[in-house]
Amino acid sequence: MEEIPNHHLIVITKETVKKVREQSGISDVQRIRQSVDIVEEWLKKQDHLAEATNYLNRNLIERVYLIAQGSIEATKRRMERLLTSRGMMPELVLNRSVEEFETLWEVVNYVPLPQLHPTDMSRVMVTQFLTGKLEPFSILSYFRYCFLIGEYRISFDYTPSERYVIDLTNIHLGLLSKLNPIVVKKAEVLCTEGIGTKIKGIHILNAPPFVDKLVFLLKQALREKVANRVHVHSTYEDLHKHIPKEMLPKDYGGDEPSIAKLSEQWKEHLKTDEAKRLIQGTEKLVSDESKRQSSKFNEEYMGMPGSFRKLTVD
Known part of the structure; x- marks a missing residue:
């Protein structure tokens, strides 16, 4: 994140950003920027995710990177899972106003x-x-x-x-x-x-x-x-x-x-x-399952909306 986001209802300071990064074990700003770049480029090369990347905020990728404690590969998996799960549960997150x-x-x-x-x-x-x-x-x-x-x-x-x-x-x-x-x-x-x-x-x-x-x-x-x-x-x-x-x-x-x-x-x-524009953009944050290899989808996500057997909590 090059700049601290500014919002009158959400207080984020340089000190809180520093603490959040320290808790995730990452304090090198250059490393964060380069890692987000790598994940962003990877997403663009995935056929079933490429369209969604046009509406992705880099702050979202960085937040997921922090949750993944600085692992680029774990960030890729989490981003892919996010875009997939949103499409699998449209009743919760899509077609909203x-x-x-x-x-x-x-x-x-x-x-x-x-x-x-x-x-x-x-x-x-x-x-x-x-x-x-x-x-x-x-x-x-x-x-x-x-x-x-x-x-x-x-x-x-x-x-x-x-x-x-x-x-x-x-x-x-x-x-x-x-x-x-x-x-x-x-x-x-x-x-x-x-x-x-x-x-x-x-x-x-x-x-x-x-x-x-x-x-x-x-x-x-x-x-x-x-x-x-x-x-x-x-x-x-x-x-x-x-x-x-x-x-x-x-x-x-x-x-x-x-x-x-x-x-x-x-x-x-x-x-x-402004808010409605951002909200409308989230409607596009879904994978295009018609462009995904079905074998991989079956392995990773079959049963997700129902049994959730394959899912774990951090």
């Missing part, structure tokens, strides 16, 4: 917090349910919005990992019927096996009395390593042991603006022409 989420916004807020976690450099994503009227809520629509935010953010963010805070205020037993384990599983796989994002923690706040049932269903849909990182916090002070209050919104005893304010800022920005 910002306008389709107007109904979802009435039920839930989903926002990235501005500051990176000072210890592990993860981006903290907050889900906040706004009402007990869950009829308009769709788990598929929710994940489509999550991936839209995440893919848009790639152009500006600089982190290999994420944490998720889920505020269950206003939630009742009816939420359980909304949780489709297959959709949850696909979302996790696309997150961890597509781009390769490392999930550092899932933190549940303001849990209802039936939280054990909810956590059980959630863990059934997640792989063991991720499931073991699910935490239920009885107080905000307990949350502060994992996420410093300085980076949390004031809703949770922190110092940052409220989730409502951050959410409105994101909604307004996503409706701008």
Whole structure:
């Protein structure tokens, strides 16, 4: 990354870039630039990936390179897997528009917090349910919005990992019927096996009395390593042991603006022409399976959307 991306809702500094690179074991800027060049040229020479490279942001390649801890070959595999898996799960990431989420916004807020976690450099994503009227809520629509935010953010963010805070205020037993384990599983796989994002923690706040049932269903849909990182916090002070209050919104005893304010800022920005252009570009980030050797596809990806047996978590 030649320049630090600038975005008014995502704080990235020279110091955070340095820390992220150090955590990945890479600090040589020239090495990073040359490695990204190599991966970019390789992608252009793959018949089934060449068209997608016209819409790739180099920051995406660099982020995957960091996740792969400086391995060029691992970066190639991850990039190929990302473009393939997106095409295999179009219901999660394709044919989207910002306008389709107007109904979802009435039920839930989903926002990235501005500051990176000072210890592990993860981006903290907050889900906040706004009402007990869950009829308009769709788990598929929710994940489509999550991936839209995440893919848009790639152009500006600089982190290999994420944490998720889920505020269950206003939630009742009816939420359980909304949780489709297959959709949850696909979302996790696309997150961890597509781009390769490392999930550092899932933190549940303001849990209802039936939280054990909810956590059980959630863990059934997640792989063991991720499931073991699910935490239920009885107080905000307990949350502060994992996420410093300085980076949390004031809703949770922190110092940052409220989730409502951050959410409105994101909604307004996503409706701008610039944001819509970037979002539209992500629609092209898929492999062209008509140009791939079928034998290789069968070996690597058969069963991916269903059983996920061949996939692993970092």
